[in-house]
Amino acid sequence: MFFYIYWSECVFFGNGGNARFSKTSTGNIRVCETVSGFAMKPLVSVIIPTFxxxxDFLLSAVNSVLKQSFEDIELVVSDNHSDNRVADVLVGIDDKRVRLVSPPTxxxxxxxxxxxxxxxxGEFLSFLASDDWVYPxxxxxxxPELIANPQVSFGFGEIENVHHQSLDKVRYVYREDGMTSGVFxxxxxxxxVARFDKTSGWMVGDVIRTDAYRECGGILRDNLSYCADFALAMRLMEVGDxxxxxxxxxxxxxxSPNDGKQGGSRLIDAISDMNSLYELLESNEVLMRKAHKDKAFIARAKRAKGRLLCLQLLEEVSQRKLTTGETKLAAEGIRRIWSGYEIDFLLSLTLKPMPHALMLVRPAALYFLQNPE
Structure with a gap:
């Protein structure tokens, strides 16, 4: 049994009970009481926006949350007026921790x-894309670490990048060299984070302190589309560790571009967002002061990102995924990030109608971009 709701009414799926938890003086979590039905103020709100x-992907994401060994959660599935009715997809779920909401339009x-x-x-919130998955x-x-360290605004762990068709086909781990666990x-x-690449990814399996999220202005503050997660991370660092x-x-x-979720205008929008991110970083005196960084740090980051974007643009042009107009727009956006001689030369190749010649120089170009010094 379930109810479909708009905005923030408290209507839930299913039956069942839920355990309430509290924090001890040492930061551990203990069971306080068991209440009948849904706990009105869960410790964690997991957010799954979907459209x-x-x-099968949505159900996989939902079930991975409901199978957590930690149970004091609510799961908010927000349907952005999908053509395939989300309520019908979730009809078999019998769990009062699930709420289905939807914006008016x-x-x-x-x-x-x-x-x-x-x-x-909840006291904490987490974003989970509707095709991703979390370990139990x-x-x-x-x-426990977030509770023991109240100065922390958000936390994250290691993320596996998998083939979109199979959770078992791991392509790479985000930080393969391995960082040390800790509070930083x-x-x-x-x-x-300012690398703005795969090693910067944090939002899959994130946990954010809700008060910090609201204090920093939330995910919409900087009006970005595809890089809002990076901007949010920087804003959260302004208010905590x-x-x-x-x-x-x-x-x-x-x-991949063949799957219809990259390439074309999506790449152009991402490059535009990247320019906005660097403008945000350059103007954020509070964060730069906290990080003990200067403009030279930003210049190094921009040069590295310019190279990576060239790599992506070369890849997509060689596969003929972009029109000439899209290629020009992407190249102009990359030049606004960094306009070194090496990037200008490689971008000039992408703008010539010579895909066969581009394929000949592509191996050398890729090596040059990946091994700049």
Whole structure:
């Protein structure tokens, strides 16, 4: 049994009970009481925004949350007016911890994330994309450390990037060299996040202190589309420290241009967002002061990112995924990030109607981009 609701009414799926927890003086978690039905103020709100997601992917994400070894959660599934009725997909779920909400009308993706987060009732919240997956001990690994360190604004663990068709096909781990677990300030974490690449990823299996999320202005503050997670991480670092646990806690499905989720205008939008991120970083005196960084640090980050974007653009042009107009827009956006001689030369190759010649220089170009010194 379930009810479909709009905005933030408290209507839930299923039956069952739920255990309430409290914090001890040492930061441990203990069971306080068992209440009948849903705990009105859960410790953690897990947010799954969804729009036209494959039903099996959505169910996989939902079930991974409901199978957590830590149970004091609510799961907020927010349907952005999908064509495939989400309520029908979830009809077999019998768990009062699940709420299904929806904005009044369809809204842009990042606005939908913000709307869904506004429904959170927990002391902590977490975003989970509707095609991703979390390990059963995810919350049990992160929450005790977050509770023991109230100065921490958010925490995350290690993430596996998997083929979009199979959670078992691991392509790579986000930080393959391995970071040390611990609580870090902006001086350590900002250089990692400011790479704006796979080693910076944190939002799959994240746990954010809800008060910190609201204090920093939330995911919509900087009006970005595809890089809002990086901007949010920087904003959260303004108000607190960061917890990192060097254990695999989540899986992120990887979609290629052939799968329809990258390339074209999506790449152009991402490059535009990247320019906005660097402008945000350069103007953020509070964060730069906390991180003990100067403009030279930003210049190094921009040069590295310019090279990585060239790599992606070369890949997509060689596969003929972009039109000439899209290629020009992408190249102009990359030049605004960094305009070194090596990047200008490689971008000039992408703008010539010579795909066969591009394929000949591509191996050397890729090596040059990946081994700059």
């Amino acid at each position: 036209n997601q494959r039903p 369809h809204i842009p993706m990042i606005h939908h994330f913000a709307f869904a987060a506004d429904q959170a009732k 001990d995810w919350l049990s690994l992160l929450l 300030g902006a001086d350590v974490m900002l250089p990692i 960061v917890l990192y646990v060097n254990k695999r806690v989540a899986k992120n499905r990887s979609w």
